Amino acid sequence: MDINVISRPIDLKRVKLSDPFWSQYVELVRNTVLPYQWDALNDRIPDAEPSHAIRNLRIAAGLEEGEFGGERFQDTDVSKWLEAVSYSLVTHPDPELEKTADDVIELIEKAQRPDGYLDTFYMIKEPEKRWTDLHEGHELYVAGHLIEAAVAYYNATGKRKLLNVACRFADYIDTVFGPEPGKIRGYDGHQEIELALVKLYKATGNNKYLRLAVYFLDERGKEPNFFVQEWKNRKGYSGWSNLPVPYPDLKYNQSHKPVREQDTAVGHAVRAVYMYSAMADIARETGDKQLLDACKKLWRSIVRRQMYIIGGIGSTHHGEAFTADYDLPNDTAYAESCASVGLIFFAHRMLQIDLDSEYADVMERALYNIILGSMSRDGKHFFYVNPLEVWPEANINNPDRKHVKPVRQKWFGCACCPPNIARLLTSLNQYIYSANSDTVYTHLYIGGEARIGMENGVIKIKQESEFPWDGKVKFSIVSAPSEPISLAFRIPGWCRKWSLFINGREETFKKKNGYIFVKRRWETGDIIDLNFNMDIEVIYANPKVHANAGEIAIQRGPLVYCLEEADNGKNLSALSVDTESGFKTQTDEELMKNAIVIKGKAVRTIEDDWGDILYRPCPSPEQEVEFKAIPYFMWGNREPGEMMVWIRRISGERSRSHDTL
């Protein structure tokens, strides 16, 4: 091993989540989203596009006659649902739900072909075309999600049926793909199988799966390019639409060069972060320093140059893709929910092999803003695209902005996002801590209890957090081994001042990699109080971000704020905030228990006697007004209207040279 594995994630079973803020969302997923999605998979949601997903499996299993329905990767909706159910069963056993899952697994097993193949699109619709269109066919992507579900269900229940299905599929894939003569020397157009195979390797201990994952990763982007070959073999026709298609855009699926040589995040954002997650996995499992270095570069390429402040990635809906450094338009942003889920996967993996609080900062940013914001308060409506600026008239009438929906949608024909959110939130407990033999790292301040095995025994700690509304966090030691243990606490990137009390006495510690390390022999009843100053912050974007020139965003703790028409009237662009005269917080129980909104002074351009003209040589008068900003994740839960994250600021004040942070 060339790289230093800093910590391991904590098994889901060992962390019980109990948090006044997050528990309501996890419960929403358990009580509403999962049953709702189950109905969706069974085409029982009125007025929503039918999913066909369960029906496809029944047809493939010979239990029903009919045509395939939905996208060619429709199977993954079932897999992601099963994965989310698995996580939920770990913390909340539910025999009825487990029975439903068992029935689905039975159905999946029935649908599997004797050779192990399992993809209902190709089985029902184009059986002769198996593996002929890696570029767009999504077969290995479908396999990957099945494997993830199988590993999750096995870990949750100990039941091997789905794991066996997955192994049979993976074993079969291993006979089809690889560098050996007679095998397809290819890889999937949509990365996913790679990280799934690492999970399968860890669940089974079978090295073959790791080797296959490494193969898929390392084969990618080699010359001659596989997708170019495939395109030539199809005489320039698409395998998907049977129409002529242009020379493949290799950046789109990150096959433009070998993955180890990639240093810039390009192309389809979900594919990118799923691949980077697998790269981090394999760097960890194989100790591959070169791969880790590539991961670090790609990470920086995303979060230092291509990430929206809400933790969203993908600046354009064309190809749901990255565009260019600092190109972060607000009105046409894509920022797909799934891409942020994948970014959290990537961050979580990087944290274990390259300890730096920035990974957890990004995880936190995406969780509290995009992930929460993508779901409505009723758990039945979702955003696929997470906008930073909404102007309904333009979003409806301008095709460049049509992908931005001013209201959450019921279900999607391509329903990747809702089940992805579900599987993330039901496994949220595993993102909070990690540990090695003598140190427990706390990455997220989310309440609950953890039992973590250390070199000399188990430490049990209880966390109580007032995040995101207040920066107070309390840790109680329930029990601890007699040897000293380091507790490492992340100092959030947004926090300028913090204090730490042990049993009521303030203590100071140095920060290292963004964490403070408190090492001592812990005793039952020890209390650690952390206070993270949660001041309102006025955030500026790097001047290279053209879209945000002259604008600010408002942040408090992990929450990014936004303006909504419901609070501030029509035409939010007419507002510019006064950053000098101070903002104030206020609780707004109508929005949510303990919710904090931010108020301050702004000026509003008045539409005086403009009448019916567009341009004139004199400015409009301005009026002082009060603005009200609400947490971004809460937007769009009232009547539809305008919304904006980046707000113009009054620029009269010459900027002081700033303090070093």
Added chain:
Amino acid sequence: MDINVISRPIDLKRVKLSDPFWSQYVELVRNTVLPYQWDALNDRIPDAEPSHAIRNLRIAAGLEEGEFGGERFQDTDVSKWLEAVSYSLVTHPDPELEKTADDVIELIEKAQRPDGYLDTFYMIKEPEKRWTDLHEGHELYVAGHLIEAAVAYYNATGKRKLLNVACRFADYIDTVFGPEPGKIRGYDGHQEIELALVKLYKATGNNKYLRLAVYFLDERGKEPNFFVQEWKNRKGYSGWSNLPVPYPDLKYNQSHKPVREQDTAVGHAVRAVYMYSAMADIARETGDKQLLDACKKLWRSIVRRQMYIIGGIGSTHHGEAFTADYDLPNDTAYAESCASVGLIFFAHRMLQIDLDSEYADVMERALYNIILGSMSRDGKHFFYVNPLEVWPEANINNPDRKHVKPVRQKWFGCACCPPNIARLLTSLNQYIYSANSDTVYTHLYIGGEARIGMENGVIKIKQESEFPWDGKVKFSIVSAPSEPISLAFRIPGWCRKWSLFINGREETFKKKNGYIFVKRRWETGDIIDLNFNMDIEVIYANPKVHANAGEIAIQRGPLVYCLEEADNGKNLSALSVDTESGFKTQTDEELMKNAIVIKGKAVRTIEDDWGDILYRPCPSPEQEVEFKAIPYFMWGNREPGEMMVWIRRISGERSRSHDTL
């Protein structure tokens, strides 16, 4: 007649253009653009997409074997070239050029089918599909451009050959289309035939052509909708691509409701303004008040709510279309050159039937900014899309902005714009004046001589103009009838102060509809001096235009200014101008003889120690800098780089309540 026809346009032959500014462009068209386009039509431009246009005609005429090449409306490139050549021949006889044109006309005549049909795409490629796809087939659009060319050539040379071809085609069309049983009760997907038929009616005096134009216009948008019927008849398949297509978007080609009921400019901008031009024509010819009212509403819908400051229209490249009121994004603007050509057509027609200087203001705005700007100084490179903001990195890498080219292109596969610019500029003389029995209206300040027939004889006037660099204009009466004549001079919308001297003595006149009327008995040698104050103006957009909030544009006289990277460095968005401390003009002979640039104070956000991060809680320092703005039409003639029209302004100063203009 219910409507009051205020004036008639002046025949091209009667206005000789001689202007230090415009003559160079008209000569550029004559000496460079027309020969260059002739080469393009004959596929002789190295490295440019071949046009195939002449070859298609030769194949259709049986002179050559081969396949059709280019777009299905490729014939129109030849027609527009012939039209431009015709205008050029009026003012600059050129036997060699006329010979070339005669040869092309000979070829066109040979290609025409015995029944009068003439469209090389359908003749060569899909002869059995004639008139089966009005929605996208463009056959009547092709016919319209042929007719325009024929009328122009006939007016220029008196030769009837092409006119006869056009009449045969139009006569045939009249047998195919109409409300009578057995005829197709349809109309074209791309309006053009309507305005062409009015021209043919005026050239031939044959009422049939006017009736046919009225039919096409009035049939449009009636229920049941023709395009919906066509789509149903094709079982939902496109006639263009032979693929399934969605239910037709009727707003796209303005067939969503009868044209008289339309009050909002929607859909494809070129189709829209070509149609509105025909509506104005027919309102004039038939005295149709209802049609005029619709024209007025549509005009206002464009110029009061949907027009870019440079005189561009079409806010999105999707469908090259209008979007919504006040939705005028700068970074993703379309503003096609052809749409502004059509807007000038529309304005020119409206001026004759609803005298208001606003029509001429818009004509001037589009001419001096979009039209000039769309062509390079060498006459060989053109913009199809006229951006208001260019950031090459984003334009290249972000598909939402890819239609915006940072440099002018050689030739286009769909080469509608360059020949459209050519035919406009070679006929520029006809936009300067209009007249009725006792009044001569001057709409544009462009030098030259005009001989205009009045009730009691001919008035000959000579105009000398220093536009656009200075507001001095001098009119000399060369000769005049003995009866009094009104000379009406447009006071440009941008001009706050003007003076008028007759033979050296200042006189004052009231403004009516934006014109001042000077009525007297004119004598040879009379001199009228007009001085239009050409101050630098800081222009603000209506606060409803979200994209321009907090920003200003700079205008001086008819010219809109812009910033370029070549003068102001990289990252123009980091600049905000100081509108309080005054701008100054400066001549810049390097750019162009007499060219005036504008300089002033700005502050630039400094990328101090941002390093490799995106967001931080403190602003960047700012530095006072001088900015330099150049006329928009000159942008992109130096090394490629950023450009922007709307610039942030320092907003500290509270806006004074503004003076009434």
